[in-house]
Amino acid sequence: MTYIEINGSPATADTLRLPALTSYGHFTAMQIRDARVHGLDLHLERLRSATQELFDGDLDAGRVRADIRQALEAADVRDASLRVYVYWPEGDERATLMVTVRPPQTMPTGPKSVMSVPYVRELPHIKHLGGFGQNHYLTAALRAGHDEALLTDPRGVVAEGAITNIAFWDGESVIWPDAPSLLGITMALLEPRLPSTRRRITLADLSSYRSAFLTNSQGFAPVRRIDEVEYTVDAGLMRQVSEAYDAVAWDAI
Template identity: 90%
Template sequence: MTYIEINGSPATADTLRLPALTSYGHFTAMQIRDGRVRGLDLHLDQLRSATRELFDGDLDEERVRADVRHALDAVDARDASLRVYVYWPEDDERATLMVTVRPPQTMPVGPKSVMSVPFVRELPHIKHLGGFGQNHYLTAAHRAGHDEALLTDSQGVVAEGAITNIAFWDGESVIWPDAPSLRGITMALLEPRLPSTRRHVTLADLSSYRSAFLTNSQGFAPVRRIDEVEYTVDEELMGRVSAAYEAVVWDTI
């Protein structure tokens, strides 16, 4: 079950009309544990910057935090998978905030199989709504027996996963693709805590890397293959990733 509040009140048929009929907006997704979240400042910065770019308006940080706390308290949830959506109807003086609360989630266990697809998101630096293309290709990947789709441009340049960021390991550095993409919160938390670098990555380069892993709001997971390229799960690397992730301080909302 998903619990929904809009502007701090339980959703109604009337207030749900806006999110039901528009795809112009943005959101952030977070995992709540004991009323806390990793990277709260990063989530708030993501919401503020996207609101400024899409709507030319400011978003009140304390209002976001208050709405999140209210929704969690309404269902007595200390642990949850939570999203904050931002819309801004014309002629309204402030943004409309929708908070959804679901049971907590973690990245499904096991190394992932990934299928490359010829698609890149529009305005990829924004976690925006209306992602028909990425949903289409993610569905196609699932139907073909894969766990995730890898978005690439017409030249085979790797950007990101459909719902993840991807990183590669060359034995010394974690390589994050240097291409237009969303800098997801988990990626933003791990990048400075690991020996990281940005690099132009193409499909032709995939076999040159020793291993790879995916990140998103649910956590991280190793990659076992991309298309026909097989990877060995580097347990030492994944231990370092896990240690870096676990070292992140949880922020009280």
Template identity: 75%
Template sequence: MACIEINGVPATADALHLPALNTYGHFTAMQVRDGRVRGLALHLGRLDASARELFGQGVDGERVREYIRGALDAAEVRDASVRVNVYWPDGDERATLMVTVRPPQTMAEGPKSLMSVPFVREVPHIKHLGSFGQNHYLTLAGRAGFDEALLTAPDGLVTEGAITNIAFWDGSSVVWPDAPSLLGMTMALLEPRLPSVRRRVTLADLPSYEAAFITNSQGFAPVRRIDDVEYAVDEELMKTVTAAYDAVEWDLI
């Protein structure tokens, strides 16, 4: 069951009219453990920067933290999946913040399979609402027996997963696709802590890589297959990724 608060108070039917009818906005999603989250400053920075771009004004990080703490207290939990949606109705002096608290989640164990699809998110650097295209292709991938969809541009350029970032291993470097995409929080935390490079990656390049893995707010997992291209799980690579991720400090909300 989800606990939903809007501007710091329990959501009412009237208050839910806004998110029900308005898909113009943005959000961030995080995993909270014992009232803490990895990369809190990145989450707050994402919300502020996206609000400035979409609405012309920023979002106060302390207000966001206050509302998250209040929603966790209302749900009587310390471990949770938390999502903060930002809307800005015309004429309002400040943003409307909707905080949703649900049970904690982790990425399902085991190597993942991805199906490439011809789709690129609009305004991809913003984690925006209204993700029909992503959900559509993720659904098609699931029906075809895959775990995730891999979004690609018309020329076969690899951009990102439907709900993940993807990285490839060339034997010496972790290669993050140099393409329009969302900088996910886990990618943002791992990239500077790994031997990372940004490089253009196309579907035709996939067989040249030794391994791959995906990341999102729930964690990370190795990739075993993209379409017909199969990858072995590089245990040493995954140990390195795990060590880098475990080294990230948890910030008190």
């Protein structure tokens, strides 16, 4: 079941008209446990910067936090999958915030199969509402028996997963693709806590890496193959990733 509030009040048929009829906006997705979240400051900055870029307006972090707390309290939960959506109808003095609350989710930790696809997101640095293309290719990957789609540009440069970031392991360093993409919150938390570097990676380079893993707000998991390239599921690497993530503080909303 999903509970929805808009501007701090339970959603109604009238207030749901805006998100139902508007495809211009942005959001962030988080996993909340005991009314706390990893990387709260990163979520708030993501919302602030995207609001500035898309609407040329300010978004008060205190208001966002208050609306999240209000929605959790009204839904009577402390553990949740929660999203904050931002819209700004023309003529309004401030943004419209929609908060959705669903049961908590965790990424299954089993090794993933990934299918590369010839697609990259528009304005990839923004977590925007224009998700048709990535959802189309993710659906195609799932129908083909894979777990995720790997977005690549016309030159075969690897960018990101449809709903994840991807990292590669050469035995010494974690390599994140150096390409236009969304800086996921989990990636942003892990990158400085692991021996990380960024590098341009193409489909032709995939076989040169020993292992790979995916990250998003629901967690992380190893990759066992991309297309015909198979990877070692490195228990030591995944333990290192897990320990780095466990070291991240939980922030009170």
